[in-house]
Amino acid sequence: MQIPYEVEARPDTGLYNAKLGIWLFLASEVMLFGGLFSAYIFLRIGAEPGLWPHQILELGPAFANTMVLIISSVTMVMGWASAKLGEYKKFKIFTGITVLCALAFVGIKSYEYHGDFNRYGVILADKTQVTGELVKDKTNDRQITLIPDAKQSTELGREYLKKQGEGAEKSGEEQELAFDRKDVVWFSNFVPSYSTFFSVYFTMTGLHALHVIGGAVVIFYLWGPGSRMYFTDRKHFVNRLEVAGLFWHFVELVWIFLFPVLYLL
């Protein structure tokens, strides 16, 4: 038994089955990320004034990741086109680059997460938030000591730092700030439970990273063991590449939305 239109397009719809399938799947993915983005909007609108951070995350790695994904999208198309034109070697090179880009993305993302886990913040009873590097030997069960970041991400944090700076003598050393544990309502490194912003950030980028890994596995399979089909049933194989590519572009598109929303706004 052969399922019709597995490889050839059905004349009246102009689609082969898998292409329709992936578009439907992507529609549901849009709704999945749509749910998360609307959660972001909902939580941000409902956040207490002055508490939602602006540009608390480092821009460098995220910008690099954006570039990496854009390049990988281009090479994905090139790989598909090469396979379609019958240029096997070029297909191997381009698709290989796509997989490497995916790995690079996951690597950079992990580095970024690692950096986040090493930054700390305190939130005081009046919702003032100060972030910075933890001074471990001056932090105990009575006080918390931070070297505050020069650029604070909230209005209240900037004001607090300014006030502290006016009182203190300017010295060559980096300024250290000690907080009494009694005044502090929240203290931790940047983990999902730190604040609603970081909840959103880790959940969305984490889910996106899982998509990147999933896509990379599929593309790697098509680059490696799956590419045997190129010689036995090329049309089918090119279709598979196209479907994988559609998914890959979607994953990239999600990042194009995530980047400004989480890093710039």
Place this chain on the structure above:
Amino acid sequence: MNANVEKALETHGEGHHEHGHDHHELSFWRKYVFSTDHKMIGIQYGITALLFLLFGFSLMGLMRWQLAYPDTTIPFFGKILTAVLGEHMAPKGVMSADLYNSFGAMHGTIMVFLGIVPLGFAAFGNFVMPLQVGAPDMAFPRLNMASYWSYLAGGIVMLISFVVPGGAAKSGWTSYPPLAGIADVGPNIHIIFNGQTLWIIGMVLLISSSLLGSVNVIATVVQLRAKGMTWMRLPFFVWAQFVTAFLLLLAFPPLEAAGVMQLMDRVAGTSFFMPSGLVVNGQGWHGSGGGSPLLWQHLFWFLGHPEVYVMILPGLGIVAEVLANNARKPLWGYRSMVWAVLVLGFLSFLVWAHHMYLTGMDTKVSAFFQTTTIIISVPSVIILTCLIISLYGGSIRFNTPMLFAIAFLPMFGIGGLTGIPLAFNATDVPLHDTYYIIGHFHYVVAPGTLFALFAGVYFWYPKATGRMMSEFWGHVHFWPTFILMNCIFMPMFLQGFAGVHRRWYSGGIVNGDALFEVTQHVLHWNTFMSWASWLLAVAQIPFILNFFLAWKYGHKSGDNPWHATTLDWQTPTPPPHGNFTVQPEVYRGPYEYSVPGYPEDYLPQDKKLDQKEAK
């Protein structure tokens, strides 16, 4: 198998018995367990879903003891509960409040997500829909198998949650935070293996399953329709499945997003749904706060309302097939029914907040949702009216499927009409969370959808097995079920009007007195409804026996016992792998019954007429 070889085989086999050439006996495991054949998957779905329906129903049977005879030992089953779930959940065979909450939440979850939807959408959609469009199988057979196994895994996770420390989820089938966020947390409770977290994990598996299923159904309808099967020649059942699939595809993912967020709240300590300043047991809740419980409600009901149509549409589709077939008439207003079902599907995305009138929403917002809610009743009424008018002037055969299908009409009508007061927030506010709501949606789902599904089981049983279910035992099943369903759900309206709350453990009675005096005069119905529900359980025994015994001992049915016109009946019985012996070609609409001048009273869709007959 290599695709080229397959193609070669196909060319070779052309004009012959099409599937004959790659027909090698499949092993038992591939044929019955890890099957990729849509018919076997449909049967797997059907039997699993029926078992879950029975299980979910029996949970309610136990809860009804607590409602009728509060705080007394449950006879016989009490001991089992104590033995399985432990002394703190069912002390001395008495249902504890935690157990009552947990059974209530799981009754809803199991009936909706593991019973009705898998039976209506997955079982009938899988078994019947590809046959009706003239396809050899679903578009993606392996995804189809994955869909079933993901569903089963989700079901097993839900079942496991009953026996973990703390018991199954107990925050209602809606799992509203912050209640659900702080439930099942404690010193002896595992961070993953606890009721609420397992509920979320189970839901994520079920959502994945329905995603695979819905992609498959849409792709099959769009891509695999037989030659000549134009859109307006599709049986109404296929249209219903098609729209249902779109609802599942687009409405479920936001709940998946919400599920991931609640999982993060429970496991990673985030505060997506946990507000600032939350106090639990007199102590401040430890978390960053800043989350929004309302956000969960929006995401949940964005699925939750389309889910209502996911349950009802396959039922409407089945009823349309059974009615047309047994009234021996074309469906009246087929085209308006098709457009109505499309409009219904679209509008179902715009009404979700009518579940949330009590959240203090702005009057402008509530005006919008009241309007859309009332508008959505228009297409529903169009469909129901068309079905009723279809009966007019027919020579009706009152067989078991037809009894269930006809009973569906007034039952679903009651369910729909009692919903109108709930659409307006002025009347919804006093009725919200009372037994009135319970009565309303149970009329839609239990004697409504469930009757349609029973009709479907009796109707397509001969196609699946080659044997008829007993008509006599079918009638014995139908009449008590019909009467008892009304005995259970009709008094709920009375209780609801009096203000009996849906979640009162012990049925509104504390130490022999009514918790609230205004409800005193309706509480005696508790006993009546409970006895009706236990008798309803007894009334299902003929069905269960009929279902399994007819498999072996039923009358042989032949290929088309109901003299039906659609393609599903123009195949051998049971249909072989690949379904059709010759590639079907369709010449006419789906309901050509009693065509004037044609010698038989039905004219199948794929019957080619010669010149003389065509005149």
